[in-house]
Amino acid sequence: MSSDNASNSKQNPVSRFFSILVNDLKEIGVTFKEGDWKTKLSFLIMGIGPILRGQTLRGLMYLVVEILFFVFLGAFGGKYFSKLGTLGVIETTKKRRKIVYGDHSFLILLFGLLTLIFIVFIIFLWRMNIKENRKEELALKQGKKLPGNRADFMSLFDSNFDKTLLALPVTGVFAFTVLPIIFMICVAFTNYDATHQAPTKLFTWVGLANFKNLFSFGKSGFGSTFVSVLLWTLVWAFLATFIDYFLGIAVAILINKKGIKFKKFWRTCLVMTIAIPQFVSLLYVAKMFDNAGIINATLLKLGIIKSAIPFWTNPWLAKITIVVVNIWIGIPYLMLMATGLLMNIPEDLYESAKIDGATPWQMFKNITMPYMLFVTGPYLLTSYTGNLNNFNVIYLLTGGGPKSMSYAGGAGGTDLLVTWLYKMTINDTDYKMAAVIGIMVFVVTAIIMLSVYRMLPSVKDEEGFQ
């Protein structure tokens, strides 16, 4: 067995997969040939073997799942699954002023996928059921006793406690994240949009047409808009992450400075921006920068400007204002984090630097920053990817605006990919393109995550600062 595994790991993944599959099929065959009638019956009626051998609880679980599966398939899933290839062909029609509903493409896709996943799951379970039979048979042949129902049940709170703990969360993630994501990935390959709205209209598979549209740079294509929105998203995330990062550390150092009193007071004042719900504070701030808002009014009154500064209506100014307001939101987080971390830097590093005659700036550059960058590397990465998807700040401040005529798909000057996605879903109901953009967000995030993660100093060299 062990030599088998060793040779397996050297092969490439594809041939490894097939050799595992072949071995698996062989084992199933052996189980059937050598198995007794209880095992053989289990090939059809899952779990009957364990039930007959006294493992009622386990056996019943398999049996109940099998029954539920076939009930689901017959009563509900089957009719959707069979139409998955076309997503429905019967149009909704009007007969004598009464609407006769045809196929519901949306539900066909959703429940068809669900059924497909269940089928894969039941095959997997069937394989486990065979393994279980084999295991029990071999154990009985060797004269061992099988664990009783009570022990089986109690193991759910001990050696199998992980299954108890994870059952609900994993199911939840499956139903409300995995299934919807698979669904939306599929939508990217259909023509589901405003003119193909279920239930009155059908939609169907269109292959890669939407992706071609995204990368077509003609007049009607999304290409140039996509590139400019993507660029702004990347630049925004970079600015939002690093400006906040350095300023936040600077403020933390300022508050930590020896001789500064009321440290707690200063911190609490800053932390207010975290405490107060963003939709209150950001909406208020958005109105502060309004043409009639307090900032423009004050500047006008003082005679500094002649006409109101178009903070939100000029695309470039809007971008800058957003980054500035985001500093207001971002610094407190960094300040809190940096305060804790700064205290971890060994004091003697600074003392010996002082003896060597280092200036505060040199100490900051050569001790504080390297340490902070080392420790917060992973944070910077997650914060960058978080900012790529920073919906709240953009949406509450500008709503993605100002609108631009040169952009396709209703995108505006400050739209990130996610806010654009949101607008396409809500305003244009252009679900197919929204799904394509969603996939692109995933691709961008994944590329950045994977390429940067390996370069992080704390990943490359775990012992660095310890």
Added chain:
Amino acid sequence: MAKETSMKKKRAISNALAYLALTIIVIIWLFPFVGLVLGSFRSYLPEVEYGGIVGYIVPKTFSLDNYRFVLGNETNFKRWYLNTVIIATCVSVLQTIIVLCVSYALSRMRFYGRTALMKFWLVLGMFPGFLTMICLYFLLKQMGLTQAGAIPGLILVSVASSGMGYYVCKGYFDTIPKALDEAARIDGASRARVFFTMTLPMSKPIIIYTMLVAFMAPWNDYVFASYIAFGHDKSYNVAVSMYRWMNTGDYQGYFTRFCAGGVLVAIPVTLLFLFLQKYYVEGVTGGAVKG
């Protein structure tokens, strides 16, 4: 001697500069909140003052008209507020339970598919959340949890996928020595018993952190809440209803009423946060270092 006094002088100057910088920072940081509170006292009634956006902060006459409007029976504000409190409380409790379960299983137990599960969830996390919005809407609609049933629907959606946010909590569990668990298990305690009687009592900071973060998030939930409660006024939460005041009702001068509502929303959340700040800082710092 002369050198010492010059050092002292230097330090005094640099401290003075630091105080000056901090004061300016604090003024900038608190300005919007002061403005919000003052705005809430400016009457929206045309015979008294104006309820829209104006170029000054201090109202000419202080009045409680906005609060009277918000707490009166003209709008469903009280209902919206109650909705949000219900959502926030349920999400906070349920989400924490789920996160604790997942974190314990991933931190302490070694089972088949553990790293695969973690990697899979990491990949899932890279998809933008709004992508799945329409699909979730239809799923909830099938269960009757939209519009009138939007409150339980929102709770369900927020809680269902919360298992993926285990990082900070697992990081905390990882720091509790495993030797403790093993000692208890040698004495015959089951995994479940170790979890309930040892790990949980030792995890008070992280439990409070998780609950606090989960409690604060629903107050900001505009996007999904507005989507599944669409058109059903009684199912709105405060974010949805007040966003509408601000952006669709603005021409009627709802600005000061928004301020009053905002103050009422901000006070309990802010107090809670400031009260539990210590735990929040612990969680944020720990989470940052662990990644």
